[in-house]
Amino acid sequence: MEKEKVISIFFQVAVIAFTLIVAFVTVIVYIRFKRNQDIRQKRSMEKEFAEQLKQSRIEVQEQTFGQIGKELHDNVSQLLSTSRMLLGLTERSLVNPPDTLLSANATLGQAISELRSLSRSMDKDWLEQFSFADNLQTEITRINAGGLVKADCSLQGIPLLASGEQIILFRIVQEAIQNALKHGRPASISIQSRVTEAGHLITVTDDGAGSSTVPPDAAYPGAGMGITNMKLRTATLGGRISWHPGTGSGTIVSIHLPHQTPPI
Amino acid sequence: MLALYSIAEWMAFLCSILLFAKGVGNGYRLFFLYTLFVIIIEFTGRWMAEAKIPNHRLFTFACFVFTCFYLYTVRSFLADVRRRRAVLLLLGLFVAVYIVNLSFFQGLTAFNSYSFIIGYTLLAIACTIYYIEFIQQEVITPVWEEPDFFIVTGYFIYGAITAILYTLHRYFAYMQIPDVEYRSLFRKTSDIANVSLYLLLAVAFVIIWKKRKS
Numbered sequence: 001m002e003k004e005k006v007i008s009i010f011f012q013v014a015v016i017a018f019t020l021i022v023a024f025v026t027v028i029v030y031i032r033f034k035r036n037q038d039i040r041q042k043r044s045m046e047k048e049f050a051e052q053l054k055q056s057r058i059e060v061q062e063q064t065f066g067q068i069g070k071e072l073h074d075n076v077s078q079l080l081s082t083s084r085m086l087l088g089l090t091e092r093s094l095v096n097p098p099d100t101l102l103s104a105n106a107t108l109g110q111a112i113s114e115l116r117s118l119s120r121s122m123d124k125d126w127l128e129q130f131s132f133a134d135n136l137q138t139e140i141t142r143i144n145a146g147g148l149v150k151a152d153c154s155l156q157g158i159p160l161l162a163s164g165e166q167i168i169l170f171r172i173v174q175e176a177i178q179n180a181l182k183h184g185r186p187a188s189i190s191i192q193s194r195v196t197e198a199g200h201l202i203t204v205t206d207d208g209a210g211s212s213t214v215p216p217d218a219a220y221p222g223a224g225m226g227i228t229n230m231k232l233r234t235a236t237l238g239g240r241i242s243w244h245p246g247t248g249s250g251t252i253v254s255i256h257l258p259h260q261t262p263p264i
Numbered sequence: 265m266l267a268l269y270s271i272a273e274w275m276a277f278l279c280s281i282l283l284f285a286k287g288v289g290n291g292y293r294l295f296f297l298y299t300l301f302v303i304i305i306e307f308t309g310r311w312m313a314e315a316k317i318p319n320h321r322l323f324t325f326a327c328f329v330f331t332c333f334y335l336y337t338v339r340s341f342l343a344d345v346r347r348r349r350a351v352l353l354l355l356g357l358f359v360a361v362y363i364v365n366l367s368f369f370q371g372l373t374a375f376n377s378y379s380f381i382i383g384y385t386l387l388a389i390a391c392t393i394y395y396i397e398f399i400q401q402e403v404i405t406p407v408w409e410e411p412d413f414f415i416v417t418g419y420f421i422y423g424a425i426t427a428i429l430y431t432l433h434r435y436f437a438y439m440q441i442p443d444v445e446y447r448s449l450f451r452k453t454s455d456i457a458n459v460s461l462y463l464l465l466a467v468a469f470v471i472i473w474k475k476r477k478s
Contacts, residue, residue: 014453
């Protein structure tokens, strides 16, 4: 074989080999790049889907609350009002109405007032007219009106949230209060909100029998669903929620929310 | 004056010192010994050639160690057990081919080119196995943050080119064409493969160093 021919064969083989190898590696890099894009897109879609799922769960809950609230106001409250009216008529028809009747009438009046307050706090449309602070104050008044538990709140810095988000935050606090009332049987409940370096910290502290058993599912037996909802709602606000044993007795629920951009 | 591939070797060696930084995985530090061994072998081989001492045995042994090292490191980069086992099988096959060739065919008198044609072909297959895992990974790390990819690509370019060159070399020898006619081109092509390997290794070492845990 001639020298030129040998060199030519060698050169051609070398060039083809290099080209094929470089092309192969380039294809690998391209496939990886496309795959990275697909994975990113898939994750973003999954995240979006999870967000939508959370949002729709909350919306369904809000609708259910609203329906219960309306039902309490339009049906149960009306029935109770009619009963009170009948009691009043009976009271007036008697010369000396018995004390038990007077007491029953007064208690029924208190129950109607409580029920109206409760139904209003469940109505989203009503909630949207007020701020988180106003709603919370109404809730505190309602608890104090019962006379069994002393509730107070100290709000030194409230997170700047859109009305929809304020409702979510209110529902979390409301659930924390309800858990304390139902499962802890406290003498007092205190709600505090303050600004921290990381954002806002809202605490619901009770001195009940919540004891030192955390996690909360154990602290409040039977409160599993409510706790899950609280976690879900806090996650929707981009925050985190934690339960700690209180000093002495009771439980402290801490809601940490990041700094928010003011609602437009 | 140093040849281009020698400069690339030294670059890889100097960059491999970075692997001793705190937070770099211990396994990667083996590359320091590898690059040091490459430089020692290269230096010794050149000295033997100048002293007119045959250096076939030295390179036959060194290339065996290097190929085993390449296959071993590719295996360690894999996460899937079956793929690791496959590369281990390739390593076992190479060792068997090397021993058979050394014992019954090329012996110690000539450079064991048959062993390395098969060895580098097996290395290219091992690299392809790595690439399959690489494109199937459920992570979104960019390629330039994957040192293992650069190392394996270095092996792949070097292994595939070298296997083709030696095959061609054996073919020309079979056709009784003296290697003087294409020696220069053979060396140049071989140099490009070497430079590619050591430069990609150097890049990989820098990436490992940059990605170290603080």
